[in-house]
Amino acid sequence: MPIIERELSGFRLPASPPKVGSSLTSFTLKTPSSGPYCNFTYTLSFPLTNVYRILLTGPDRPQPPHDNVVLPPVSLQFKLTSLDEKECIATFDFPSSGPDAFDGTGRKRELHLSWSEHLLLYVFEEVNGKNIRILGDLPNRAYALTEHGIMRHWWVEPDNLHLGLGEKAAPMDLSNRSFTMHGSDSAAYDAYNTDPLYKHTPYLISSPKPIKEGEDLISTYAIYHPTNSGGVWDVRREHDDPWGYFKAYRQDWGGLEEWILIGKGVKEVVKTFAEIVGRPRLVGRDWLGYLASGMGLGESDKPPAQDLLSTWPDLCKKHDIPCSAMHLSSGYTVDPTNGNRYVFTMNKDRYPNFKAMVGHFHKSGIKVVPNIKPYALQTHPHYKRLEKEDALFHDPIMKASVLTRIWSSGVGVSEKGSWVDMTSEGGRKWWAEGVQSLIDLGCDGMWDDNNEYYLHDDQFLCKSDMPLSFASPSTGPATVGLLGRMINTELMNYVSHTTLSKALPSRRSYVLTRSGNVGTFKYACSTWSGDNWTSWHNLRGSQAIQLNAGMSLMQSYGSDIGGFGGLLPSPEMFVRWVQLGVTHSRFCIHSFKPDKDDPSGAAATNTPWMYPEVLPIVREAIKWRYEYLPFFNSLMWESHLDATPSTAWLGFGEFSTDPELYTDTILNGFDAWLGPGSILVAPALYEGELTRDVYFPKSSANDTSVYFDLHAPYRRYPAGTRATIATPLEHFGLFAREGAVIPVGKRYQTVTQKSGPARTTPDGVDVLLDSEGGVVGLDDWxxxxxxxxxxxxxxxxxxxxxxxxxxxxxxxxxxxxxxxxxxxxxxxxxxxxxxxxxxxxxxxxxxxxxxxxxxxxxxxxxxxxxxxxxxxxxx
Structure with missing residues (x-):
């Protein structure tokens, strides 16, 4: 599809412009009321002392409707320091007072805006007595119109590191690549090449690289567009003379809402981002242990899946593997007559007493989270109800509900069906009733799956009758192009969360989502990287995806251990995946690997005990996870309160001035912090990798601290040095930094209360303690x-x-x-x-x-x- 790009120009001051020296809460420019680009408005404001916001709207370019900002709509006062009406140039000082914006630089900043022909904006910062340009627009091309939306261009710093964008393929540095801004069902994706994946996060960080040790860096900044509309981010991939290289963002629909965040390093920018969009939800402690799953377990007809699943607690006990939750795949909804999945229905042949099965899991301290999907095949028993209640998307050309091909049963099998329009009252009511029906069966949370809503036409209509606080509420049906498909993902998670909270008001809700926009994570506290493919290549790529997701406020995040699709991992690959996975904030072993020799599929499901020859190694890794559970729980609090990712890039926070961390070896590598500045994780992610090189980061040029090898007693490594370490199959590299404080507990599952919600599950079942013959202990050490x-x-x-x-x-x-x-x-x-x-x-x-x-x-x-x-x- 050809790109339509028409440079937007002709902006003018209002009839009574502000005076130099005056304090403003906004600065506005307009185009004339007639002409080619008439009635456009450009408004500049400062929501925080280190954040400015641009709003650009005009005919057929309304303010993007969204619920992706939680910061109150209050602008700080800023000073107009100069104004040349003839040359069309104005300069502004950033606000010097206001809410704590977590900036930490104390530097003076100026914003220069010109509009003689084209809009052009630069930001300067005083560094060591000099005014340095830290970001700016691309001259004569900064703001352009596309067919239905806006296109933006910026000059690009050739050596900056680019991070964020939510969930994007490896490597971690996003420079010199282009990315699609929407979510897709990217099953069997390539962790280094596939785009898009499952999330929609138009938030790009740009951070300078130090050249000398301890160098005083200019500030890091991020660009955020809260819209849910699709688009493309190009990060210095395109080249076009006379402009050369640049950064560009093309938003498919609506006007432009743009937030620029400036701070001292990536850490402060991430924290500011959380102030704007909301801090990550606090995930419950039980969701930090080993999370079990596996489609094969829930798909069995002979023996019935309930019988097969009910052996799980005993298998865990037999193999001495602690387990905190079972994520139940959608096999319980399969119609026994045709094999199709019908959400919120129950296959009684496979699950004759679902509630009793849930209670059985609860006695062993294992929570149950069922998989639910936001669509209905035409043969679904509720389909006619959804049509009658106008709860499906509407096709204005066919003048009927939108019908499309939707996954229905086996690999690659689809049937005609419809996505449920969560912007409609009928759709949300149906979803809430379905969630409540599973809560009534004792379920502890919801697994909102297959929720990318990739409708294939921007002109499809949704009801746009929403309970959320949108920036520009619609007065009637709106196109999915303008609203964005993922507003439905957000509303799906919203209803799951609010239904759980209403039914279980004293408990922290648990909603796991596969897809999501920025607003989704006000309601879903956990997510993962989707249906990955089993390979060493994808195992390695999962680490970079993890790091950018963490800097994009996805708090409880991980990948399917062992790979979801493809052949079973080799014993060595499985061990290495487990060893990496136990250091991530979400640790789940999950797969779909049908085995023709086993009708139940159980033999082909990734389980901790799938390879007896490496079971002791896998068991040790999982028990390590439980031993460190108090540490992980505390890291979740840090993320919730301060937006600090538990798994972090090595240059995060105080380590940002170490030049070594910006080399290709490190940026394309796999080492990370578990709790920034606490534990350095150095995984082995290549087949046969029994030794490997490790660099130990420095927090400053004068850092004399050492790192303690947690697997090799007496070994100490000075900060700023390299060493070759041993990585036998039995363990991966773990190094505690001098001065760390690491709380630990028992090496198995525990509960924090003798009585109360931490021990008694929603269906009234008490966890059976080890003193009573169970496998769960008290968290009393x-x-x-x-x-x-x-x-x-x-x-x-x-x-x-x-x-x-x-x-x-x-x-x-x-x-x-x-x-x-x-x-x-x-x-x-x-x-x-x-x-x-x-x-x-x-x-x-x-x-x-x-x-x-x-x-x-x-x-x-x-x-x-x-x-x-x-x-x-x-x-």
């Missing part, structure tokens, strides 16, 4: 791993605890201050906040590195997991 040097250096860290389930949880914050020394370590632990009574009370076991023979001053010596530890009382 807490350790903290500390990593002091032999110098008298003082360190401080903290972690957060809560019950892991309450909708409005009380939290307890524990602060640890410790100091190294030659013969002993001084440790002080106190409660900074004490809103949740932990089962471990006030006793914490201090764990020093393996081989560290120093004593802990004032601590009581005892033994944990065969290691000497020191019990310290919290004050």
């Amino acid at each position: 807490r350790g903290v791993q500390l990593f002091p040097s032999s110098e008298e250096t003082t360190y401080e860290g903290k972690w957060t605890e809560d019950d892991g389930i309450s909708a409005d949880p009380g939290k307890t914050i524990i602060v640890v201050e410790y100091k190294g020394g030659k013969d002993q370590v001084e440790v002080k632990i106190k409660f900074e906040e004490h809103g949740f009574e932990t089962l471990w009370g006030k006793t914490v076991a201090v764990i020093l590195p393996v081989g560290d023979e120093r004593t802990v001053k004032g601590g009581k010596e005892t033994v944990w997991e065969g290691r000497k530890v020191w019990e310290v009382q919290v004050v």
Whole structure:
């Protein structure tokens, strides 16, 4: 399809322009009321001290309707510092006061705007006494009209690192590539080449690279377009003389709403982004353990799937594998007569007593989350109801409900059906009733799947009758091109969340979604990278996808361990995937691998015990995950409150000035932080990779800290150095940074309450404790791993605890201050906040590195997991 690009020009000041030196809340330019580009309005404002917003609207280019911004619509005052009406140039100072925008630079910034013919905007920042341009428009081409939308061009910094855009293929640096802005059902995708994947996140970060160690960098910035309309981001891939290389964003429909965020490094920009769109939802503690799934388990007819699934808790016990949840694939909805999936129906042959099965899982401490899909085949028993209630998309040419091919049963099998229009009251009511029917059966959360809504015509109509706070509410049916397909994804998650919250008001809702726009994650607390393909290549690519998703506020995120589609992974590949997966915020082993030799498909489902020869290694990795569950839970609080990704790029935060982290070796590699500045993860992701090179990041030019090898006692690596480490199949590289504070617990599943919602499930079933013959224990022991040097250096860290389930949880914050020394370590632990009574009370076991023979001053010596530890009382 040819691109229509017509440069927008002719803007003028209002009849009574503002005076130089005056304080403004907005600055507006308009085009004449007649002519080729008449009645367009350009408005500049500053919502935060480090954020400016542009709104450009005109005939047939309304303000994009969306619910992707939560920041109140208040503009700060900013100063007009100069105005040349003849030359059409104005300059502005950024606001000097206002809400805390998390900028942290303290630098003066100016914005220069000109409009003599074409709009042109530059931002300058004072660095070391010089005014440096940090971002700006492409001259004579900045704002253009497309057939139904807007096109933007910026000059591009040739050496900047580009990050974000939600969920995009590897490598992590997005420079010199183009990306489609919508979601697609990208089953069996290539983790390095497929685009788009499942998410819609028009939010691009641009960060400078340091050339010298400790260099004072200019600021990082991000460009965010809240629209749900589709589009394309080109990040220095195109070249067009006389402009050369540039960055460009083409929005298919509507006017332009553009937010520019400026901050000290990627960390501050991500935090500011969260202030604009909303911080990540707090995921429940039980969703941080091992999450089981597998289509083969739920597809069985002989034996019935319920019988097959009901053996799962016993299999976990037999193989000594802790498990927190079963994600139940859609096999329970399959019609026994034709094999089609009909959401919110039950196959009684496979599941004669679904509620009893759920209760059986609950006794073993395993939550149940069913898969639900937002479409109905024409043969679905509810289809006529949905048509009657005008709950399906409308085709204005055929003057009928939109019919399309939709996945219905086996691989590649489809039938005619319709997507349910969640912008309609009838569609949302039907969805809420279906969700409630599964809650009534005892289900703990919802798995909103197959929700990309990739309707194949922008002119299809949806009701546009929505309960959300849209920037430009529609007064009637609107095209899916203008509204964007993924507003339906957001509304689907909204209804799932609100129905769960209404039915279980005291509990934190759990909605897992495959697709999503930015607004989706106000309602869904977890997501994953979709239906990946089993290969070493895709295993490696999953790490880069994980890192950009984290910087795009997708908090509880991971990939299907072992690969969803394709052949079974080899034992080595499966081990390496598990070892990587246990370091991600969402750890789920899931697959669909039909086996012709096993009608039930069970033998072809990825399970922890699928290869007896490597089961001890897999078991150790999963138990490590449970041991570190208090740490992961605290990282989720950091993400929820401060937007810090739990799995982070090595240059995140205080490490942004280390030039080594911007080399191709690191940017195309796979190492990451687990909790920035706490644990360096160095996975082995190549077949037969028994050793590998690791670089240990520096936080500054004067960083003298060391890294402690968690698998090789006595090994220490200075920051800023490289080393070749061993990566036998038994383990991956893990290195704790000097000064880290890592809370740990028991190496199996535990509950945080003896009675209450953390132990009693929604159907009233109590988790069976190990003292009662079950496999779940009480979370009544807490350790903290500390990593002091032999110098008298003082360190401080903290972690957060809560019950892991309450909708409005009380939290307890524990602060640890410790100091190294030659013969002993001084440790002080106190409660900074004490809103949740932990089962471990006030006793914490201090764990020093393996081989560290120093004593802990004032601590009581005892033994944990065969290691000497020191019990310290919290004050």
